[in-house]
Amino acid sequence: xxxxxxxxxxxxxxxxxxxxxxxxxxxxxxxxxxxxxxxxxxxxxxxxxxxxxxxxxxxxxxxxxxxxxxxxxxxxxxxxxxxxxxxxxxxxxxxxxxxxxxxxxxxxxxxxxxxxxxxxxxxxxxxxxxxxxxxxxxxxxxxxxxxxx
Numbered sequence: 001x002x003x004x005x006x007x008x009x010x011x012x013x014x015x016x017x018x019x020x021x022x023x024x025x026x027x028x029x030x031x032x033x034x035x036x037x038x039x040x041x042x043x044x045x046x047x048x049x050x051x052x053x054x055x056x057x058x059x060x061x062x063x064x065x066x067x068x069x070x071x072x073x074x075x076x077x078x079x080x081x082x083x084x085x086x087x088x089x090x091x092x093x094x095x096x097x098x099x100x101x102x103x104x105x106x107x108x109x110x111x112x113x114x115x116x117x118x119x120x121x122x123x124x125x126x127x128x129x130x131x132x133x134x135x136x137x138x139x140x141x142x143x144x145x146x147x148x149x
Contacts (some may be wrong), residue, residue, distance in 0.1 A: 004056060004059070006019065006023060007021065008021055008022070009021075009022060009025065009056055009057065011037075011044070011046040011047060011048070012047070013044075013045060013046050013048045014047075015048040018037075018044050018046060020037065020039060020044070022057070022059070022060050023074070024039045024040065024041075025037055025038070025039060025057065025060065025072050026038045026039060026040060026071075026072055026075045026086060026088070027069060027070060027071045027072060027075070027086070027090075027092060028050060028053045028069070029050070029068050029069045029092075030049070030050045030056075030067075030068045030069070031068070035047070035048055035050055035052075035053055037053065038090075040088065049069065049143070050067075050068065054070055056141060057070065060072055061073040061074060061109055063092045063102055063105045063109075064098065064102075064108060065077075065079075065083075065084050065093065065095070065098060065102050066092070066093045066094060066095045066098060067095065068093075069092050069093060071084055071086070071092055072115060073105075073106060073109050073110075075087055075088075076106065077089075079094065079102060079103065079106050080094070081094065081096070081099050082094070084102070085124070128136055
């Protein structure tokens with residue numbers, strides 16, 4: 001059994017309730033018909049198939065690198081035909097027939113991240129300018145406040 005609940009992902013497996021935040025999930029994989037979800041701290045055995053995990057995590061930036069692997073793109077350090085390397089050094093296989101799709105998906109994701117980051121920086125610069133102008137106006141009023149009295 002699995003479900004999404006208030007930004008958390010919940011699995012119940014063999015009576016154990018596993019609740020993980022989406023931002024903590026690094027990757028998921030199948031091994032010998034068993035499904036595992038990995039965080040930076042540990043590996044969790046969860047019920048269901050990898051397809052079930054993929055469906056549950058569809059709101060996260062996940063890429064399927066191999067029939068048996070899903071990777072959260074925020075944890076990617078690099079990706080090549082040889083495999084995907086996570087920021088912690090873990091090597092995830094990338095199948096040859098998925099390579100082109102994986103590369104395009106990762107490129108689109110990082111281009112969008114860059115675009116959003118750039119837009120946020122511009123907004124931050126405008127806000128900083130308004131704060132500076134407001135502070136300058138305030139200090140001008142404080143220093144000129146006695147002129148009219």
